[in-house]
Amino acid sequence: MGYERGAPMAFSTTKQAPAAPAYDEYAASAWPWLYRCAYLLSGNHADAEDLAQQTLLQAYRSWSKVSRADEPRAYLRRMLTNLYISQRRPQARRLELLTDAPPEPRTASGDAGPEDRMVLWPHVASLPPRQRAVIVLRYYEQLSEREIADALDCSTGNVKSTAHRALQALRAAVGPEAHDGEEV
Amino acid sequence: MATEIEEMLARELHEVAGGVRVPPLPALPTEAPKAAASWVVRPLLAAAVVALVIGLVAVIAGRGGDDRPQPAPSPSPTVTETDVSTAAPTVPYVVDGRLYSGGEQVPGEWWGLQTGGEVWLAVQSDGSWWWGRPGAEPRRLEGEVQQSPALSPDGGYVAWIDVSSGKAVLTGADTQPAGEGFGDAPIEDLPTSEDGVGLTVPAVTDEGDVFVTGMRTRLMWRAQFEDQRTVVDLTQTAPAQRVLQATVAGLVVVDESDGPTDSAETAPYLATVSGEGRIDEVSPLPTFDSLEVSTAGTWLVRSAGGTTVGDVMGTATLQAQPTVGGDEVVLRAPQGGAFGNSSWHWEDDDNLIAWVTPAGRDDGGQATRCNVSLGKCVLLPDA
Numbered sequence: 407m408g409y410e411r412g413a414p415m416a417f418s419t420t421k422q423a424p425a426a427p428a429y430d431e432y433a434a435s436a437w438p439w440l441y442r443c444a445y446l447l448s449g450n451h452a453d454a455e456d457l458a459q460q461t462l463l464q465a466y467r468s469w470s471k472v473s474r475a476d477e478p479r480a481y482l483r484r485m486l487t488n489l490y491i492s493q494r495r496p497q498a499r500r501l502e503l504l505t506d507a508p509p510e511p512r513t514a515s516g517d518a519g520p521e522d523r524m525v526l527w528p529h530v531a532s533l534p535p536r537q538r539a540v541i542v543l544r545y546y547e548q549l550s551e552r553e554i555a556d557a558l559d560c561s562t563g564n565v566k567s568t569a570h571r572a573l574q575a576l577r578a579a580v581g582p583e584a585h586d587g588e589e590v
Numbered sequence: 591m592a593t594e595i596e597e598m599l600a601r602e603l604h605e606v607a608g609g610v611r612v613p614p615l616p617a618l619p620t621e622a623p624k625a626a627a628s629w630v631v632r633p634l635l636a637a638a639v640v641a642l643v644i645g646l647v648a649v650i651a652g653r654g655g656d657d658r659p660q661p662a663p664s665p666s667p668t669v670t671e672t673d674v675s676t677a678a679p680t681v682p683y684v685v686d687g688r689l690y691s692g693g694e695q696v697p698g699e700w701w702g703l704q705t706g707g708e709v710w711l712a713v714q715s716d717g718s719w720w721w722g723r724p725g726a727e728p729r730r731l732e733g734e735v736q737q738s739p740a741l742s743p744d745g746g747y748v749a750w751i752d753v754s755s756g757k758a759v760l761t762g763a764d765t766q767p768a769g770e771g772f773g774d775a776p777i778e779d780l781p782t783s784e785d786g787v788g789l790t791v792p793a794v795t796d797e798g799d800v801f802v803t804g805m806r807t808r809l810m811w812r813a814q815f816e817d818q819r820t821v822v823d824l825t826q827t828a829p830a831q832r833v834l835q836a837t838v839a840g841l842v843v844v845d846e847s848d849g850p851t852d853s854a855e856t857a858p859y860l861a862t863v864s865g866e867g868r869i870d871e872v873s874p875l876p877t878f879d880s881l882e883v884s885t886a887g888t889w890l891v892r893s894a895g896g897t898t899v900g901d902v903m904g905t906a907t908l909q910a911q912p913t914v915g916g917d918e919v920v921l922r923a924p925q926g927g928a929f930g931n932s933s934w935h936w937e938d939d940d941n942l943i944a945w946v947t948p949a950g951r952d953d954g955g956q957a958t959r960c961n962v963s964l965g966k967c968v969l970l971p972d973a
Contacts, residue, residue: 437615442607451613459616492896524602526595545596546603551786560852563787563805567850577595 429469433462436482443483446542447490449531457493461486484557487543491535491558529579537572540565674961674968679943681935682710682722686945686954690973692724702738705935706745707885709765713738721748721765732771733759736782740794740801743838743883747772749794749813751780751802758782758789762800762813775800775811776819793836799863801833801841808832810867820865827867834858839887839913840872853878854895860913873914880932886939887913889962891921893931904928904947910962921960924969925949929958943970 440461445454464485465472475481530538536558543554551562551569558565682691682705689700691710700712711721719735722728723745731739733752741748749762749772760775782788784805793801798814801824808824808831824831830847837860844851844858853875860872875881877895884890891910906928910919923929925948933945940963947955948969960967 434615438612441612442610445610446603446607454610455613455616524605526599527602527606530599530603541599542603545600546607548600561787563785563850564852566785566787566805571849573593573595576599580595 428473429466432473432478433465436479437462439479440482440486443486443542443547444490446530446546447487447535447539457486457490460489464489480553480557483543483547484559487539487557488559491539525580526576529576532579533572533575537568537575540568541572541576544569673964674959674966675941676959676968676970678973679937679957679959679970681705681708681937681943683935683943683957684712684933684945685957687715690957691722693973694724695973696722696728703933703935704741706741706743709741709745711739711741711748719750721763723765729763731763733761736788737790740791740836742794742796742798743836744796746796747794747798747800747814749791749800751782751789751791753782760791760800760802760811762794762798764798772798772800772813773818775813775821777809777811777821781807793833793841795836795841795863796838801836803832810863812865815865822867824867824869828863828869831861831869833863833869835881837881837883837887837890838885839883839890841869842875842881843869843871853881876909876911880934882934882936882942883913884936884939884942884962888939889913889936891934891936891942891962893929904930908934908942908944908960910942910960919962919965921962921965921967923948924958924967925951927951927955930955934960 437458440458441454444457444461445451448454448457461482465478465482468481472478472481530541533541539558540554543549543557544551549557551565554565555562678693679690682689682703684690684700684703687699687701689696689698689703689710689712692708699715701715702713704711709721709723711719713719719731719739720728721731721741731748731750733750734754736751736753736758739748739750746764746766747762748765749760752759752761758780760777760780762772764770764772780789780802781804784807787805789802789804789807791800792803794813798812800811800813802809802811806825808828810822810824812818812820812822824833830845832844832846834842834844834853836842840860840862842853842858843861844853844856846856848856854877857877858875860875861869862872863869875890876892878892879895879897881890881892889910890913891908893905894909897905904923904927906923906926908921908929910921911917921942923944923946925946927946927948930945930947934942935944937943937959940961942960942962944958944960944967945955946958946967946969956972957970958967959970
């Protein structure tokens with residue numbers, strides 16, 4: 407009688423000291439990929455670094471589970487997207503400390519790099535977090551709807567509808583010149 | 591086939607990612623997780639600073655400008671824990687894969703528990719679904735169950751889609767007394783999936799009305815009405831309304847007039863359904879990830895929308911409120927712990943049984959009872 411978003415989920419409480427060398431090795435190999443995904447999600451280096459680091463920390467805490475998983479990368483991807491979405495939730499309140507260091511300039515503005523000449527990328531940044539996550543997982547990670555649903559812990563129907571809304575928003579944002587002749 | 595905009599998206603995302611200058615990997619934790627690298631300490635430090643500031647402000651404000659002693663603070667609703675019963679739960683519950691029913695542990699490892707009175711419905715590690723009640727042998731749902739089956743609020747009926755024949759067959763069973771089957775629903779060519787998404791049975795009511803939901807399909811099979819052959823097409827009688835679950839207080843329904851959505855994004859509502867399939871709103875509901883209504887329909891408890899999805903393994907708080915609306919009561923897991931996702935089930939109209947893992951414990955946790963009138967939760971002795 408209970409409605410639950412996503413599949414029934416258990417939570418494990420097993421905590422073991424991870425095998426440090428294996429973790430170090432894996433973290434080092436996964437870092438570039440993780441960072442790039444985090445950058446596509448967050449759109450700037452400061453948030454990307456935070457996000458990727460927090461993901462690695464979560465992986466470290468659950469290393470006994472992550473290392474045993476068939477696809478540790480899928481595990482990390484799940485952590486990354488969940489962290490990203492939860493931190494971008496409007497009602498979420500995050501505590502931040504002031505530091506002496508000036509904030510890093512966001513690459514989306516200012517210097518005219520390749521990103522500034524792109525048609526869709528600037529609009530991806532304005533998508534709601536969940537839509538953005540689906541877009542990144544689908545068109546960068548090239549995941550199937552089922553894999554995206556697993557990563558976001560939702561149904562494939564939810565993935566379809568979220569992707570549909572995201573594409574609709576992008577089409578509306580770039581105008582008709584970017585997609586002449588295609589179905590809407 | 592990818593559209594032009596999809597191809598452009600893929601191309602641009604790869605170009606952006608390819609052009610990203612990846613910084614060196616930061617220092618990795620080398621000790622126990624709590625002693626991890628400095629970048630994780632920042633939020634904790636900030637929290638400590640904020641707590642300290644709040645404490646100082648409270649102390650200063652409490653002095654009231656003179657030296658007279660101030661009244662003692664009101665008792666916190668979570669300070670004393672003696673008022674909530676610590677007796678064994680009277681409803682089935684699961685702790686770390688162990689299912690208890692009628693004070694006995696049911697052999698096996700169990701997840702996805704649903705309860706209706708004394709009746710339980712849960713899935714084994716091998717994916718098989720079973721229902722049972724105290725003093726009776728568990729019964730396996732026949733066939734190959736597609737997605738999660740549904741249990742009626744009073745536990746009287748269970749319904750599911752059987753795909754063992756390669757076709758989707760809607761069926762169900764009466765759990766009282768011996769599990770007599772419904773037989774197959776008189777639905778021709780019920781698809782197993784639509785647009786790659788499997789059909790589900792989100793709800794069966796205490797009257798035996800079974801709901802089926804797909805991307806396009808919305809049906810109500812009146813499995814216990816007259817000759818059991820009445821099937822209502824809800825896309826005609828209640829367009830764009832999606833039934834999410836059945837509760838004692840009514841159906842939980844979400845309006846999809848503006849496109850597909852879910853209970854976390856769009857506030858659903860409690861509703862009644864007529865025999866002809868007309869859905870009428872009774873009262874609005876808050877958004878949620880998971881929701882349970884108390885046995886007499888007085889209270890609802892929920893995990894707020896977006897709080898227990900993704901890799902989140904539990905939640906420190908649950909929100910309870912009267913189903914007709916009113917002040918919210920926040921239930922906190924004892925000892926700084928977390929309620930396991932969707933592990934909470936009402937025992938009666940006041941008490942909730944859930945699985946909690948207190949902070950710092952690694953033994954699988956234990957059951958807890960929360961009393962919504964008192965706003966307190968206590969850990970229960972192991973069964």
